[in-house]
Amino acid sequence: MFDLMIPIMLDRNNDEYVTIMWNGDDGEECLISLVEGFGITDLMEYWLREGFALVIDKTRKRGFLPMGISYDDDGSIGCLRGCGVVLDNGKVHISDVLFKQTCALHPLEWWKCVDSRKIKVPRTGRFTVSEKDFLAWVNRLESLMHVRDFMISAVELHREDKGKNSEILGKVLNDVAGGRDFLSILPPDWTERDRLIGRSGPHGTGKRVELSEFTASEFDEELVPHRDNGELAWWIKRAFLRDNIVVFLCPHGKTKSGVPVSIVRPSDDIDGILPEILEQTCTGSEAVDHVAFSARCDLDELKAGGNSAVLARSKFRTLLKGASRVLLGVCKGTAWEEFPLGEIVRKPFPPLFENETNRY
Numbered sequence: 001m002f003d004l005m006i007p008i009m010l011d012r013n014n015d016e017y018v019t020i021m022w023n024g025d026d027g028e029e030c031l032i033s034l035v036e037g038f039g040i041t042d043l044m045e046y047w048l049r050e051g052f053a054l055v056i057d058k059t060r061k062r063g064f065l066p067m068g069i070s071y072d073d074d075g076s077i078g079c080l081r082g083c084g085v086v087l088d089n090g091k092v093h094i095s096d097v098l099f100k101q102t103c104a105l106h107p108l109e110w111w112k113c114v115d116s117r118k119i120k121v122p123r124t125g126r127f128t129v130s131e132k133d134f135l136a137w138v139n140r141l142e143s144l145m146h147v148r149d150f151m152i153s154a155v156e157l158h159r160e161d162k163g164k165n166s167e168i169l170g171k172v173l174n175d176v177a178g179g180r181d182f183l184s185i186l187p188p189d190w191t192e193r194d195r196l197i198g199r200s201g202p203h204g205t206g207k208r209v210e211l212s213e214f215t216a217s218e219f220d221e222e223l224v225p226h227r228d229n230g231e232l233a234w235w236i237k238r239a240f241l242r243d244n245i246v247v248f249l250c251p252h253g254k255t256k257s258g259v260p261v262s263i264v265r266p267s268d269d270i271d272g273i274l275p276e277i278l279e280q281t282c283t284g285s286e287a288v289d290h291v292a293f294s295a296r297c298d299l300d301e302l303k304a305g306g307n308s309a310v311l312a313r314s315k316f317r318t319l320l321k322g323a324s325r326v327l328l329g330v331c332k333g334t335a336w337e338e339f340p341l342g343e344i345v346r347k348p349f350p351p352l353f354e355n356e357t358n359r360y
Helices: 040-056 107-113 117-122 132-175 179-184 227-241 271-282 313-321
Strands: 002-004 017-023 026-032 060-070 078-089 091-098 126-130 195-199 209-211 245-249 259-264 286-296 308-311 323-330 335-340
Touching: 002 132, 026 060, 026 313, 040 060, 040 107, 040 132, 040 271, 060 107, 060 132, 078 117, 091 117, 091 132, 126 132, 132 179, 132 286, 179 286, 179 313, 195 227, 195 313, 209 227, 227 271, 259 271, 259 313, 286 313, 308 313, 313 323
Parallel strands: none
Antiparallel strands: 002 017, 017 026, 060 078, 078 091, 091 126, 195 209, 195 335, 245 259, 245 286, 259 308, 286 323, 323 335
């Protein structure tokens, strides 16, 4: 068996990495030092390229697995140390080597510095594995890099979806009374904060409602299973633990005289009034059909009375100052999503083993 493990960081303040080469039960630790412009992914891609050249394409009999990358005084990148690899009669000879002349070569030609005769000479720091074991390592590394590429594509797509969702919400709020004022209080990273509200259990079939770790990928695509008013009622009751009012923006009504809203208070029959409120506050957009927020409110006109009101724009802006969480109806009426407003304070990560000594 042969394995050149994925480099790991030595500690939080050290840019060097450590890896282990295994030959059966034997191993050797090596420090990995990289520079700006040549990161860990570049290193692994380099290893993969060398492995392919030796045991898959078989375009040459020697190769080089870099370990220490550096720049010379002229700014040329080079490798001062690494593992020379020589393929010979079904065996792969591997030895740690030091180089001085690599900065004069293109990185893809570093392998030319490997002296096959010296690599084969038995000595400390040299070992031999079968070509089959070396090939198995190359295949594992290739699989890992394929997964990496897939994850990068997924992250890029997710980032594009978030940008698209931000544009969609902006367009919806631009057509709703008070929408522009509401848009101004949203944090720049709200698409990183939003979470779906859904049912627990397999495929969202449970009775318990909870915040999911996931977000809606695209606001204009349907999700399964579909949302229900029970999830919305759960969110409203949860909001009342912090705030004393939930406000739905209303795109209809007397918009010339102010900002029409629908209000839910802790004293209301939440389950009973939700169907009517949802009908009154539908934006008409398939992507984002409802917009609501919870807030601390001391406005006399909202403390009592019916569930509909028209606020002067100045009063509405005052209300927004006390807002703490936002609710969105998204995905063509199939999902509820929420996110917090205001600054999120991140607590420092505590030491995991501060009370332990001599762990190994």
